[in-house]
Amino acid sequence: MTAAQDFLTASSLHKAFDGAQAVDGVSFTIRQGEIFGLLGPNGAGKTTTIRMLSTVLQADAGDVTIGGFSVGRQGDEVRRLIGVCPQELALYPELSASDNMIFFGRMAGLSGREAKAAARQNLETVGLADRAKDKVDKFSGGMKRRVNIAIALMNRPRMLFLDEPTVGIDPQSRNHIFETVESLRDGGMTVLYTTHYMEEADRLCDRIGIMDHGRLISLGAPRELKARIGDPDQVTLESVFLDLTGRSLRD
Amino acid sequence: MPTVLHQALLIAAKDTRIFFKDRFAVGFSFLFPFLFVIGFTLALSGQGPDDSPLTITVSSQEETEAGETLMAGMIAESPLTIRQLDYDEALAQVESGDLDGFVSFPVGFTQALTEGRPATLEVVTGGGSAESAAALRSFADHVAGELAAVQNTYSALSLLGEAGQADLDAIDWSAALGSRDYAIRFEVETVGEVGPFNASNFTLPGYLTMFVFFAAAMSAEAIARERQTNTLERLMSNGTRREAIVLGKFIGASYRGVAQLAVMWTVGIVAFDIDLGASPAAVIVISALMVLASSAFGLLLASLVSSVRAAATAGVLASLTLAPLGGCWWPLFITPQWMQSLAKITPHGWANTGFNKLMLFGAEFGDVTQEMAALLLFGVAFLAFALWRFRLTAS
Ligand SMILES: Nc1ncnc2c1ncn2[C@@H]1O[C@H](COP(=O)(O)OP(=O)(O)O)[C@@H](O)[C@H]1O
């Protein structure tokens, strides 16, 4: 087996808002084809990190390369490699699922025909092919989340950023999203997945970075992290977080 | 990556689709204005001289023969029905409400005129209808324009020594007035032809301007909402340029504005019998420039506010302040001078002045280039500000 290549390298990322450090010296690498989880409570700095990695927010300090391109100096090249699914439902509820996807696809440079085909394919991936023509407004929360993810696939990215994609949805949609993410990874996609649900990170991620107060306080495969404090089959990531911070993840 | 223009057009097309799915927005932009036009046209035409062609009452306080000749010349040359009344009698009729108003030539008017000194025309109006006041003003403007030309000719003659001493009685006023092909001359003719004053000729452009700007201001709210839901940021991470977003929003708002124009003017002509005047092309150009200025204004608002609520409030407040200031609710030319000056700080004011000149006072294309330039300047300034300050994210 050959050593997995690093696809994303972040070193010493810093970002302050009004003097308060939202991200305070975060470094990690993500290997090609893995699901990397950023686990941490609300306000830990996960979204701010994703926004810097995905070129929309300029870091105060630090470097990021994705697929060999510098986020700071080669933004256009980086944007061609990545698909971003924001924490909010960043879509147009007045439009149908497929019109949303076609719009974002064309904005990314697909022709009308390519965008249509890609929309069909990606709606199938998230299990919404039969609802393509329906207004997103009429969808359940879980279905909207799936459209939100499908839009991020429209520019055929090699790396996918998913920021808390399962917040506030039913278990069925959640399972559907897990399966989608796993099948994308099996197809070669590199994934950065943020969550504050530790079971999710445990089940889905190949490796996890635990964040708190803007810092990365631990990094490793779920089993490794758990083995540091006890029998990995017995302890949970919840107790790992408690051990590291003295607080519960759910606070 | 697609070009900025290509991306902008895609955004504009998407915004247009969303707009037409929003029944409230469509009703507000296309039906509301007509409710106002109908309401105010009815209100204003109820008190105007409905079926008689406009009669202008003039009164001369001059005792000189020159004054008499001037008056006679004017009456002979004007396509309007001009009635001459004694000053005191005219004043009494205005006071009793029998007369809406009259134009008076004060003592010494002709003398001042021929000596090259400022001569003042007096417009006396009662509490009568807006359109009578408008007609009187327009008539006085016309006379002033004609006489200024005569005055120039006369001064030139004096300088050459041909006229020597001011021999007032010797001037053939009728010929002097008739020989001038003066730009403002047409004003009076149009008023004369239109006969019964059609109030829609100023209510419709006024409310068109108001609602085009109102709809554009509402687009600021839509932009604020897109910031909140992160669609703009998503577009950026997708490779969309900031300028493409600003331009796309601008083009989208302009599409909607042009649709409003098309509907308003068409219905105005067909159902309200409005008259675009001597230069319909100029009306179209002013309308189009007004739409561009309004779209840029929406972006300006969007650049100034961050929350959706603030955008909504700012949009309504700005629209309801600028509309009356800019003469959308009543014709600017019946307002005091300071209000007319104040109107110049609003794009609405320039648009309405342009429409009034063209549709009420018979101006030609060349007479409204200043209004066109002003609207263009507003549009460019607003757009430049938006390009400078427009933010894609809420914080
Ligand atoms: N645009 C912003 N302006 C000011 N403060 C912000 C902004 N974005 C995030 N923050 C602050 O930075 C910290 C990290 O936030 P965030 O990255 O959203 O955390 P997470 O995604 O882990 O919940 C929080 O304290 C948050 O309030």
Ligand SMILES: [Mg+2]
């Ligand atoms: Mg977050």
